Structure formats: C-alpha cells, structure tokens
Amino acid sequence: MKISLKFTLLLLIIVITSCDSKKEKKSISEDLTKIDAVKFTYQKLSALGQETTYNRRDNSDIIKVNDTYYMWYTRMDSPIRSGYWGTIWYATSKDKGYTWQEQGMALDLGKAGTFDSHAVFTPNILVYKDKYYMYYTGVKPTPDNKKNEFENNATTDITAIGLAVADNPNGPFVRVENNPVLEVSKVASDFDSFRIDDASLLVKNDKIWLFYKGRSLADGKQGPKKTKMSVAYAEKPEGPYTKHDGSLLDKSHEVLIWLKDGGVASLASINSTINYAKDGEHFSILNKGLKNIPKAPGLYRPHLENGNPNTEIPGWGISMIQKKNLAYLIRFEMIE
DSSP, rough: OOOHHHHHHHHHHHHHHHHHHHHHHHHHHHHHHHHHEEEEEEESSSTTTTTTTTTEOOOOBBEEEEEEEEEEEEEEETTOOOOGGGGEEEEESTTTTTEEEEEEEEEEOOOTSSTTSSSSEEEEEEEEEEEEEEEEEEEEEOOTTTOOOOOOOSSSOOEEEEEEEESSSTTTOOOOOOOOSSEESTTTTTTTEEEEEEEEEEETTEEEEEEEEEEEEGGGGGGGGEEEEEEESSSSOOOOOOOOOSSSSOOOSSSOOEEEETTTEEEEETTTTEETTSEEEEEEEEEEEOOOOOEEEEEEEEGGGGTOTOOOOOOOEEEEHHHHHHHEEEEEEEEO
C-alpha cells in the first residue's frame, strides 16, 4: 500500500502535537503537586492580639517603607466585633510582623450624609508614584432609619469602596474628590448589586487592577455564602474604574491576591482553594481542601511598594481570629 506524502506529514504533526500536550500536562501536574504542599502556621501577636478594650480585624496587605513594615486595619470598641461599626487604624513593625506598635487612627468617619459616615473598614494600600493610596469600604446609616442608625440589613444597607491619599504612610490621608471610586451595580440580579468590599490592588499592564468581592440583592441573607470576586480597571489610582463584565471567582468571601509566575494567584476562603489565572482573569483551581486557612488575611506584598515589582512573595502576613465577642490579629506563614 502506498502512503501519500501529505498523509505522512499529517501523522508526523499529530505525533509532535501529542508529545507537546503530554509535556504541558506534566508541567501542570508538577505545579499542582507543588501547590498541594501549602500549609499555614500561626504566631501570636502581643500589641494587636486579644484584649478587652478594642477589637481589631480585616487588616490590609503589608508594605515596607525603608526599614519599617506598615499595616492598616479596622478597629472597634469592645465588645463590638463587626467592622460595620469601625474606623481605620494603623501599626508598624521592625521585625517582619512579629511585633507591632499601634500608631493611631488613619481614617475617621466621613461627613454626615456621605456614603462612609457610619463606618470605614477593610482597608488596603497601594504605593504608586510616591503616593500612598488607601482603599477602604464605607457605609452610611440605614436609609429611612428614624434614629439614623445602621441596621445591617440585607436590602438597603449597601456599601461602596472609597479612596484616601497621603504623601506619607503616616498620613494624613485625604479623601479624593470623586469618592467613592467604586459602587454597587444598579442591576438587582448582578453579583455586586448589594455589597462591594475588600479591595486588593496590583499594577498590571500599566493599569491599576482593583480586585473586590460582591454580594447580590437577589441572594438576600444568603449573600455572605455566595460572595464572588471580580476586578475593576483604571488608568490611574483615583479612577475612573471600569468593572470587568461579571465575576471572576465564586466563593471568595475574603479577597487575597498576589502576583505569581507572571499571573495572579488568589485564596478563595469559602471553598478553601488556591486559584490561579495567567491573565489575571480566567481562574482555575490549583488546590482543593486547604486546611486551617487564614481569615481575612493580608500578605506582605512587595509588589505594592515603589520599586519592587519582581520581588518574590516571602509568604507571611497577618490575619484575624474571631470568637465570642472578640476579634484580634495574628501572624501567619504560608509554607509551600
């Protein structure tokens, strides 16, 4: 039987493609094996740890300025544990986050009638062109509440993401003119029509990427269990921001992202997974069933600093502990 030259070439192409595919699958498998080894260990803090006067939670990612580490977080008078009654404070460390000293309030409530006049919480930070940009969540008293109080209901108590800027990590932080910089969707069925929260930043492709979590009005009281993560883009930190069309990652109640291998990694808290997207948008699961994961964590992320875009993530950060009427901070390490 004679075999044509075209048929022979076709067989050769199929064999080469098959070999490349096997190599690619092997590479992916090796990456999965590496990520599967991720473990978390914890170290107690003294100054920001468990106490009876104040509760602290929802800290930012950590940055280093000269020889000092900075972190921002939500603080409430004990026994209030919820950040919906908080203000933003900050602390510094000289020893990679083992010992902290609380420095004072970084951002107080907004003026009466503004979106952040009841509470400011879940801060995060970005250093860009020698300025310090603090993104945070704000909420105002419940509309039509006769006592001008916040009810924390599942229908009208919407949130928004605000921004304050400083020339120095110690402040003062001043709100931008177009505050808030990101608001909930006006389409009730959208995943972020009720709450947006937990800003986490990176600079990619010469744009500011603002990752955030969203909850839908359609989900009502079940919203916290159905929180999803998405991203918005801007040419500059102050915006204007354009939202990605829809969500990126399901079951991601607390947003933690970091640069990894040229892409973006994320820890999704509800389903205890680490996820990865080479393009920063199309995420797939690298690991299932992580144990003892940190709650509302922030990593030391050199990528948020000026001049450290290629520094590897060292794998330590700060997260929170909640029990009864207590909320406090604790150090963790992420070990691969």
